[in-house]
Each structure stands twice: as structure tokens, then as C-alpha cells.
Amino acid sequence: MSEPNPNLTYVGKPARNVDGIDKAMGRARYVADMRVPGMLHAAALYSTQPHARIVALDVGPALAMPGVAAAVTAGDFVDQGRWGWPIKDTHMLAFERVRCVGDAIAAVAAETREQARQAVRAIKLELEALPGVFDPAEALEPGAPPIPEKPSEHGAHAGKWNLAETLIVRNGDPDLILDECDIVLDETYTFGHQEHAYLETEAALAIPHADGSLTVYNNCQSPFIARGHLVTVLGLPEDKIQVIQAAVGGGFGGKDDAVYKISGQAAALALKTGRPVLLTLTREESIVTSYKRQASAIRLRIGMDADGRLRAARANLLVDSGAYASVTPLVGWRASMHAAGAYRYEAVHVDTDVVYTNNGYSGAFRGFGNIQAGAAIEQAIDELAERAGIDPIDFRLKNALRPGDRAMTGNVIAHEIGLSACLEWVRAASDWDRKRAEYLPSPPSPLSHKGRGGIRRGIGAACYFHGSSLGAEGADYAGCTVTIENDYGVTLTAGLTDIGQGSRTVYTLIAAEALGVRPARIKVLRPDTETMIESGPTSASRATLVGGNAMRAAGLKLDRLLRWAAADLFHCAPAQVIRDGEHYVGPAEEPARFEAVVDHARALGLTLSASAKWGVPGFKWDFETGAGQPYFCYVFGAQVAEVEVNIDTGETRVLGVWAAHDGGTIIFPQGAAGQMFGGIAQGIGYALMEDIRFDRGYLHDVNFDNYLIPTAADLPDIQGHYVETNFPHGPHGAKNLAEPVMIGAAPAIANALYQATGRRYRHIPVTLERVRLGYDLTRPGSERTCRAALGFGE
Amino acid sequence: MKIEFTLNGAPVTVEAPARTTLLALLRDYLNLTGAKEGCGVGECGACSVLLDGQLVNSCLALAPEAHGGEVITIEGIHAPDGGPNDLQIALVDYGAVQCGYCTPGMVMAAEALLMRNLNPTRAEIRAALAGNLCRCTGYVQIIDAIEAVARERRTHHGEHGEHGEHGER
Known part of the structure; x- marks a missing residue:
């Protein structure tokens, strides 16, 4: 990793996760660990059919069961519990269907x-x-069974009931150029569903109060979003609903939707019974009922000169949203904004359809569409490099975005771009040139039960860009507060939350730097809609960039007050006050302790509490014309993966991953490294083994005994590096990293597999069976499996 | 039924149905919530505890299996002063704790490994953690931390006697 900045005391220096010790000692309180006097436990009845009309629903027999206090159905909510964003197409509990x-x-x-x-x-x-309807293409055909209650705006416009959203990019005219190109690639890349597999399942504890108000503890990502949905379905005003985020056992985008539904169910039961209600999901319930990463198909047509200069691209994306839109329309948008990759083109068009099916449902998941888009384009780039006869890294370097270039969406990227530096780093660190030469050439591996292919190795590369923060998806701001308490401790609130990724530590370090106090003095309060500033969703890897700017601004406000108080104490001008550790030092070199300056500030009547909001600078994307600027800045990165394949068994081992990321300044080094390693681990799982397959709407894998995620024994050591480019708009120059660090792994592995086996799979995940046989074995999902998973086992 | 055992060094007696899992006994009857339920089928290791010195998934063990035995949970792992032990500190220092949900189980698995092998290779550490899923970290820093603690404990072995073991057992 890069050298720390000598001008900074806390930022960029080794630090401890502020919640780490409590977590390592088992003291951190997650929702399921909470016990409240008089607390009831809830469970829900779930559909074991993919599409059906509710003919009869009677909770009477359940109410007669021992210990049962109440039951709720759609009718217990305002407007049948209808909610959802950006499309209001779902219910807290199923209504009619x-x-x-x-x-x-x-x-x-x-x-x-x-x-x-038992009562359920x-x-x-x-x-x-x-x-x-289980095939997204069929879902768009005339006569397909209608899934949403009514068509979305786009669906109505196109006359396609199951079309949730259409998204476009219109940058120049690629068709004219594609006709002129010496080489045109036209391939389709497909992707399965991925489960988030956060170790902690969804949970909510709703506590009703005598005045009709309600406190909800849950493990959501975005407490204000939770409150907003609860207001909608419970009919209570905002000031009657308090949402407090407990410690969250992993999110990755997966605790920003289903948790709100669970919170609503627990809240309705709490209001009905007047007692606290805890609702936690079993792992099987979590996997069957929660949303997934979208299965997608991406057709890419890309043209280049004979010398390997990319010229134009056309991308068509078909994204399976499942039964509900959730944020998949926005996922489709982000995928569209990145579909042709981090390269220079003369023209690019993208057309994306987001489609309803009866395949569970899909929504936010780390990478938010750029996992699929990035994996498609990076496999395609490898194919193009081969056709041009150029080394894959050389080919990427030749076409990679440089400062001042136009991105595929037509907008100029004005800030520094560390993409080439990332590619050069992974090339050197992985010993790419030697291995690439050594492992070539590979004739296609035999695809038969009798073949004897032995052990082969391959090495592959991928790079990526990723628009920072929400972009044109929505209002992009955050607020923070910094307060000096009576014991001279400093408390922080942040509207963007920590779901395990370490933002509470990032905020601590930024506030420590701004105030010139030791991190040990600082405590980050639990996210609470009654004490923190509304900040929109904790998503889009924006907690450091947007939240960090707000925290720094709030800290600097307070620092200014304290410097002014110190100047008053020293009878000098504020500019004459310098800091020595936590001490304030005046022109006569007399040091005053932080506490003394705080006391003096209080004596002066100053308010030792500050808040600040920070919003992303303006830009505009036009969804109608498919043009404009989608994001205010970008991050970049490159990854190399080396694999060893047993051709006879199909087993692939990842021997090493080398990763470089340009996310601007690194604030919390151990946290950043953990994000990179963890993101790559999820990418390796995605590349090789993770696949929630819906078979006529039914799942086969409902727990970790079937849905395998990488264990410590499956993964290699990972070498990481940060290219810390200069970015003036971030806190201390920070951009972001949590999501994009996952993008490179899957395509790098797919490309390495091509070198090892001589086969292009063009489907993620490349399972053992796909390597061995060339196709996936069927793992039939069944009603029986799903019934057992949902509490109806024999 | 009445279940008697030694829990983190102290004798306990609990009345619970025979089919109660050890995890439910700890969490629901004894209010020790450090062991987590991640999957309920013995795949994720978030519920790991030591039963008579063996690492077990407490979601699979039935409470009566602990009868007459010795159970150590994450609440029993700490330094003599009640603060974090060397392993718990190392996990934090190496950045091995993110969401923290797997961490208590990881600590138990690591202690179980270090009890029998104070000089593990990285491959041995990986194998010892293979029953404990972590979705956040990619395991690299967890392995780094365990490696460092093993090194440190080897250095101090004999000097501090029980140093770094289970604290107040």
C-alpha cells in the first residue's frame, strides 16, 4: 500500500476498528441478541408457490394456538401495506397474489x-x-403472465406489462463506425443470481410506547429509509417512529430492502399487541425470501482497428429483476453507465431492459450492476486483445481512459485517473509477463467424461472503472454532528452508517484529524433517526466520500471555535495558535490542554457542538436522451488472477490475486485492505461457485450446505495496492472503494480460465461442471425444498 | 431436564428440554449471546464453542451433550483482567474484524488451533478456519493475526505460563 501522508496525524495511519474489541469479545449487540421485558417472538408465513392468487387466508386457527398474541396480514397496513422505491410495487405482506x-x-x-x-x-x-414466467425474454412477449399489479411508466409506454425500466446511453452513432471496423466482436455474456450471504440474517425488534409511538431496532443499512417506509405503511407521522440501527452483521447492499419489510411486519405486530416484537429469520428463510444479485444477459458488439484501437461499442442488457423492482432499475442504470468499460470510444450506445419475472426478486448488491457489466466487458476485451494479437494488459493500456478523455457515456473525466498505474502495478506484482508466456498455449481442454487433461495453469487480467457515489440515481448528500461532552469526550453522529465496512472508524479518524484530538477520545453514537441528520441511503460506497466530507466539515467548524477560544486564552490572534498533539500553543509557547481550552470556550458561552451537511457538486444525466454526466467522479482499478485447473475434475483453484485500486486517499488502511480482500473473496465466489438458480421459480440452494461461499481453505493470499491519485473534492482526497474492488476478480478469473483451458465460458459462475463438462448439471429446485426451508418440512 | 456443566470456569445448572441445542441453551437460557446463529446447520461456525476442549458447532450439539462437561464460550475468552486477550487484540490490530458476526466463532476456532499447534503454517490456519465462514474479510487479515499471535505465544511460551490461553478458566 502507499506511503502515509506525513502531514496527517490519524488519517491514513494504522488504526483500530472502533467496534473491533467489542466484536472480538462477543459483546457487540446485534438485533437477535436483544432481550426486552414482555418481548414476543414473530414468524411469518411465506409463499411456497412462485405465482398464485390468494383464494383464502384465515389467521383464525393461528390465533387459537398456544402463546399466540396476534397475527397480521396486508389489511393491517395502510393501503394494504403497499411500498417500494423507486417503483411502489410490493407489499409488507402479500395482497391478493x-x-x-x-x-x-x-x-x-x-x-x-x-x-x-407452530402458529404459522x-x-x-x-x-x-x-x-x-421465469425467462426475462419471455416475460416481454405478448401474452406473458402479468406480474406487477400495473405496468411501470416505461412498461406502459412500451406496451409491455413486465418491463420495469428501460435505460439508454446515446453517445455518437456506433453503427456507422462498427461497419467500418476491421474487427467486430459480437458475443453475449450471461450471469447467474448471487446471494449476499451476510452472516447475520435479517432482524427487527419493534417496541411500542404508551403514547402510540414506536421504536424499531433493526439491522438495516439506512435507518431514515426504514422510517420512511414505516411511515408509509403504518400511517404514523415521522415523529412517532424512531429507527435505531443495531450492530449489523454484514450488508453488501442486502440490508436495504427486505429488512424494511421485516421491520414493517414486526412494527404492525407490536402496535397490535402493545408489546415488543422480535422478528428474526432463519438462514433458509433469509436465502429464500431475500433479494439477489440480478441474473443478466449482456450482448456486446465492439469494433476496433486492426491495430487494436477500440472505436465503438453497442451493448444490450437484459436484467432479471424478479417479482419486484426493488432498486433493480437503478442497478440497470449503473450497469448501463459502465457497460463498455473504462476505455476510449468514438461512440457507444447502450440499451437495457429491466424485466419482471417470478424468479424471487433482485436488488442492491455490492457493485450494483457493474459486477455484471464489468465482467462482461472485461471478458470481451480479452477476446478482442486476442483477435488483435496483443497482450491483454498491453491492449488495456492502449485503450484505457486517461485524464481528459471522454468516458463511454461521452462525459469528460477531468480528475486524475490511476487506471494505467493500476495495470502496471498488477502486471509487475503478479509476474505477469513471465507467467503469461509460460502458461501459453493451451489447446481447448477435452469436454468429456473420459478426457485426461491433467493440471493446467492460467493467468488473466481485468480492469474497471466505477462512478463514485449515487450519481444521477438521486439526491446525494450526508450530514454529521460533532459534540464535545462534559467529560471532554467527543461524540459523533453520522447519517450514513456502518454495516461492518468500517465507516464508524473512518469518521472517527476524520473527526480526530479535524479536531486534533486522539481517536480514543471519540465515540460514534449508534445511528438513530432522532439524533442524526437525515442523509439518504447508506449505499453506493459513499459513506467515506460524502459522509466523510460532512464529518470533516463539522469537525473543522468545532476546531475553529476552539482555536478562537484558545486565542482568547492566550490573548493572541487565532492564526497564532498552533497545535502540539492535543495541546494548543500560543505565541509565548505556553501550552494549554484540550480540556483547558474547552473549559475556556464554555466560559465564553460557545456551543461546543457542530453539524454539517455535504452534497455532491452538481452534474446532470438526462435519462430520456441517454446523455450527460452520470457521476461527479470515478474510481479505477485492475486485478490479475492466477488459476490452476484440474481438467479431469473441473476443480479450479485460485492461486493468487493481485489487485490495485485508485480510490484516492486511503483513510483507514486496515479497513481499506479488508474491503479489498473481502470484495475479491466475494468476486472469487461469484466467479466459480455461487449460483442461486431458480428452477420454475423454486430454489435448490437454501442454506450454506448447498449454497457454497468461499472458506478460508478455498482462497489464496491476495496482494493489494492503492494508487492514491489526487482528488480535491474528497475528505483528504479520498474517493471510494468498497464496491468497485469486487469488480475485477470474476473477469480476471474467467480470462485466466481461458488461458488454462482454452475455452471461453462466457457465463458466470464458471462452475466445476462447466469446466469439466461444458455445461452446468441441473440442480432442480423444488416446492418440497422450499416448503421445508420455510417451515413446512415433513 | 436438568443440565449441569462447567461454563467458562463456573458450575451452572439449567433446566431445559432435552432437545434444546447447546446454542439455544447459551443464548436463550443463560443469556450468553456471544455465540451467534448463522445457519443452524453447522456450516458457518458462528456458533462455535469449546466443549471439553473440542471446537463444536453449538447449533448442532444438543444441550444434554454438555452435561458433566466443560464449555468455553467467547465470553470465557479474555485476558486475566477481563479485557481482550492477545488474539482478540491482534484480530482488531490486523483489521480482521469487519461486521464482527463471525468473529466470536473465529476466535474460538483460532484458540482451538493454537491449543494444539502453536506453530501453524498459513495452510494449517486456513484448514483450521475452514468451518468458519466470513463474508467480509476474505480471511487474509484473520490469518495474519493468528500467525502473529502464534509467533508471539511461542516467544513467550514458558515465560508467562498460561499467557494467552483462556484467561479466567
Whole structure:
């Protein structure tokens, strides 16, 4: 990693995660660890059919079961519990129809979790099966079974009931150029669904108060978003609903939707019973009912000169949103903004359709569409490099974006671009040139049961760019507060939250730097909608960039007050006050302790509390014309993966990953390294083994015994590096990294597999069976599996 | 039924149905919530505890299996003064703690490894952690921390006697 900045005391220096010790000692409190007097336990009834009409639903028998206090259905919410953003197409509990396996239908609260589960089984439910649609292309055909209650705006416009959203990029005219190109690649890359697999399942604890107000503890990403949805479905005003985020056991985008539904169910039960209600999901319930990374198909047509200069690209994306839109329209947008990759083109068009099916549902997941877009383009770039007869890294360097270039969306990138430096670093660190030469050439591996291919190695590269923060998805701001307490401790609130990624530590370091106090003096309060500043969603890897700027601004406001108080104490001008550690020093070199300056500031009547909001500078993307500027800045990176394949078994081992990322300044080095290693681990799982397959809407993998994620024994050591380019708009020059560091792994592995096996798979994940046989073995999902997973086992 | 065992060094007696899992006994009857439920089928290791010195998934063990035995949970792992032990500090210092949900189980798995092997290779550490899933870290820093603690404990072995073991056992 890069050298720390000598002008900074805390930022960029080794630091401890502020919650680390509590977590390592088992003291951190997650929602499921909470115990409140009089607390009831809830469980829900879920659909075991992918598409059906609710003919009869009677919770009466459940209410007669031992220990049961209440049950709720759609009718217990305002407007049948209709909610959803950006498309209001879902319900807190199913109304009239279920649209996927795992749709919640009713929820019960009882004295014990076991009693609640028993009661759920007693609910009388009659479903009448409706035809389902499980192929996104078929979902757009005339006569396809309609999935949403009504078509979205785009769907209505196109006359396609199941079309949730259409997104475009219109930069020049690629067709004219493609006709002139010496070489045109035309390939389609496909992707399966990926499960977030956060180790902590979704949970909410709703506590009603005597005045009709409600406190909800949950493990969501965005407490204000949670409150907004609860206001919508409960009919209570904002000031009657408090949402407090407990410690969150991993999110990765996955705790920004389903958790709100669970919170609503627990809240309705709490209001109905007047007692606290805890609702936690089993792992099977979590996997079956929660949203996934979108299965997608990406067709790329890319043209270049004979000498390997990229000229034009056309991308068509078909994105499976499943039964509900969730944020998949925005995922489709981000995928569209990156579909042709981090390269210079004369013209690019992208056309993306986001489609409803009965395949569970999909939503936000680390990378937010650029995992699929990045993996498609980077496999395609490898194919183009081969056709041009150029080394894959040389080919990328030749075409990579440089400062002042236009991105594929037509906008000029004015800030520094560390992409080439990242590519050069991974090339050197991985010993690319030697290995690349040594492992060539590979004739295609045999695809038969009898083939004897032995052990082969390959090395592959990928690079990426990733628009920072929300971009044109929505209002992009955050607020923070900094307060000096009576014991001279400093407390912080931040509207963007820590879901495990370390932002509470980032905020601590930024506030420490701004105030010139030791991090040990600082405490970050739990996110609470009653004490923190509304800041929109914790998403888009923006907690450091946007939240960090707000925290720095709030800290600097307070620092200015204290410097002024110190100057008053020293009878000098504020500019004459310097800092020596936490001490303030005046022109006569008399040091005053931080506490003395705080006391003096209080004596002067100063308010030792400051807040600040920071919003992303203006830019505009026009969704109608598909042109403009989608993001205010970008991060870049490159990764190399080396694999060893047993051709006879299909087993692929990743021997090493080398990763370089340009995310601007690194604030919390151990945290940044952990994000990179963790992102790559998720990328390796995505590349090789993780695949939630919906078989006529039914899942096969409902727990970690079938849905395999990488263990310590599956993964290699990973070498990471940060190219810290200068970025004047970030806190101390920081941009972001949490999501984009995942992008490179899957395509680098796919490209390495090509060198090892001589085969282009063009599908992620490249499972063992795909390597060995050339296709995936069927793992039939079934109603039986899903019934057992949802509490209806024999 | 009545279940009696030694829990983090102290005798306990709990009345619970025979089919209660050890994890439920710890969390719901004894209010020790450090062990987590991640999957309920013994795949993720978030519920790891030591039962008679062996690393077990407490979601799979039935509470009566602990009868007459010795159970050590994450609450029993600490320095003599009640603060974090060397492993817990190292995990934080190396950046090995993110969401923290797997961390108590990782600590138990690492202590179980270091009890029998104070000089593990990285491959041995990886193998010892293979039953404990972490979705955040990619394991690199967890392995770094365990490697460093093993090194440190080897250096101090004999000097401090029980140093770095299970604190107040």
C-alpha cells in the first residue's frame, strides 16, 4: 500500500476498528441478541408457490394456538401495506397474489419463537396457481403472465406489462463506425443470481410506547429509509417512529430492502399487541425470501482497428429483476453507465431492459450492476486483445481512459485517473509477463467424461472503472454532528452508517484529524433517526466520500471555535495558535490542554457542538436522451488472477490475486485492505461457485450446505495496492472503494480460465461442471425444498 | 431436564428440554449471546464453542451433550483482567474484524488451533478456519493475526505460563 501522508496525524495511519474489541469479545449487540421485558417472538408465513392468487387466508386457527398474541396480514397496513422505491410495487405482506416463492403472506407474534412457528403452520391459506414466467425474454412477449399489479411508466409506454425500466446511453452513432471496423466482436455474456450471504440474517425488534409511538431496532443499512417506509405503511407521522440501527452483521447492499419489510411486519405486530416484537429469520428463510444479485444477459458488439484501437461499442442488457423492482432499475442504470468499460470510444450506445419475472426478486448488491457489466466487458476485451494479437494488459493500456478523455457515456473525466498505474502495478506484482508466456498455449481442454487433461495453469487480467457515489440515481448528500461532552469526550453522529465496512472508524479518524484530538477520545453514537441528520441511503460506497466530507466539515467548524477560544486564552490572534498533539500553543509557547481550552470556550458561552451537511457538486444525466454526466467522479482499478485447473475434475483453484485500486486517499488502511480482500473473496465466489438458480421459480440452494461461499481453505493470499491519485473534492482526497474492488476478480478469473483451458465460458459462475463438462448439471429446485426451508418440512 | 456443566470456569445448572441445542441453551437460557446463529446447520461456525476442549458447532450439539462437561464460550475468552486477550487484540490490530458476526466463532476456532499447534503454517490456519465462514474479510487479515499471535505465544511460551490461553478458566 502507499506511503502515509506525513502531514496527517490519524488519517491514513494504522488504526483500530472502533467496534473491533467489542466484536472480538462477543459483546457487540446485534438485533437477535436483544432481550426486552414482555418481548414476543414473530414468524411469518411465506409463499411456497412462485405465482398464485390468494383464494383464502384465515389467521383464525393461528390465533387459537398456544402463546399466540396476534397475527397480521396486508389489511393491517395502510393501503394494504403497499411500498417500494423507486417503483411502489410490493407489499409488507402479500395482497391478493403471491409473485415469488418466499413472498411473506402473514405474520404471527407469540410468547416464544417456536410457538410463533407452530402458529404459522396453522394459518389457513388457499392458493390458486397462476402461470409464471421465469425467462426475462419471455416475460416481454405478448401474452406473458402479468406480474406487477400495473405496468411501470416505461412498461406502459412500451406496451409491455413486465418491463420495469428501460435505460439508454446515446453517445455518437456506433453503427456507422462498427461497419467500418476491421474487427467486430459480437458475443453475449450471461450471469447467474448471487446471494449476499451476510452472516447475520435479517432482524427487527419493534417496541411500542404508551403514547402510540414506536421504536424499531433493526439491522438495516439506512435507518431514515426504514422510517420512511414505516411511515408509509403504518400511517404514523415521522415523529412517532424512531429507527435505531443495531450492530449489523454484514450488508453488501442486502440490508436495504427486505429488512424494511421485516421491520414493517414486526412494527404492525407490536402496535397490535402493545408489546415488543422480535422478528428474526432463519438462514433458509433469509436465502429464500431475500433479494439477489440480478441474473443478466449482456450482448456486446465492439469494433476496433486492426491495430487494436477500440472505436465503438453497442451493448444490450437484459436484467432479471424478479417479482419486484426493488432498486433493480437503478442497478440497470449503473450497469448501463459502465457497460463498455473504462476505455476510449468514438461512440457507444447502450440499451437495457429491466424485466419482471417470478424468479424471487433482485436488488442492491455490492457493485450494483457493474459486477455484471464489468465482467462482461472485461471478458470481451480479452477476446478482442486476442483477435488483435496483443497482450491483454498491453491492449488495456492502449485503450484505457486517461485524464481528459471522454468516458463511454461521452462525459469528460477531468480528475486524475490511476487506471494505467493500476495495470502496471498488477502486471509487475503478479509476474505477469513471465507467467503469461509460460502458461501459453493451451489447446481447448477435452469436454468429456473420459478426457485426461491433467493440471493446467492460467493467468488473466481485468480492469474497471466505477462512478463514485449515487450519481444521477438521486439526491446525494450526508450530514454529521460533532459534540464535545462534559467529560471532554467527543461524540459523533453520522447519517450514513456502518454495516461492518468500517465507516464508524473512518469518521472517527476524520473527526480526530479535524479536531486534533486522539481517536480514543471519540465515540460514534449508534445511528438513530432522532439524533442524526437525515442523509439518504447508506449505499453506493459513499459513506467515506460524502459522509466523510460532512464529518470533516463539522469537525473543522468545532476546531475553529476552539482555536478562537484558545486565542482568547492566550490573548493572541487565532492564526497564532498552533497545535502540539492535543495541546494548543500560543505565541509565548505556553501550552494549554484540550480540556483547558474547552473549559475556556464554555466560559465564553460557545456551543461546543457542530453539524454539517455535504452534497455532491452538481452534474446532470438526462435519462430520456441517454446523455450527460452520470457521476461527479470515478474510481479505477485492475486485478490479475492466477488459476490452476484440474481438467479431469473441473476443480479450479485460485492461486493468487493481485489487485490495485485508485480510490484516492486511503483513510483507514486496515479497513481499506479488508474491503479489498473481502470484495475479491466475494468476486472469487461469484466467479466459480455461487449460483442461486431458480428452477420454475423454486430454489435448490437454501442454506450454506448447498449454497457454497468461499472458506478460508478455498482462497489464496491476495496482494493489494492503492494508487492514491489526487482528488480535491474528497475528505483528504479520498474517493471510494468498497464496491468497485469486487469488480475485477470474476473477469480476471474467467480470462485466466481461458488461458488454462482454452475455452471461453462466457457465463458466470464458471462452475466445476462447466469446466469439466461444458455445461452446468441441473440442480432442480423444488416446492418440497422450499416448503421445508420455510417451515413446512415433513 | 436438568443440565449441569462447567461454563467458562463456573458450575451452572439449567433446566431445559432435552432437545434444546447447546446454542439455544447459551443464548436463550443463560443469556450468553456471544455465540451467534448463522445457519443452524453447522456450516458457518458462528456458533462455535469449546466443549471439553473440542471446537463444536453449538447449533448442532444438543444441550444434554454438555452435561458433566466443560464449555468455553467467547465470553470465557479474555485476558486475566477481563479485557481482550492477545488474539482478540491482534484480530482488531490486523483489521480482521469487519461486521464482527463471525468473529466470536473465529476466535474460538483460532484458540482451538493454537491449543494444539502453536506453530501453524498459513495452510494449517486456513484448514483450521475452514468451518468458519466470513463474508467480509476474505480471511487474509484473520490469518495474519493468528500467525502473529502464534509467533508471539511461542516467544513467550514458558515465560508467562498460561499467557494467552483462556484467561479466567
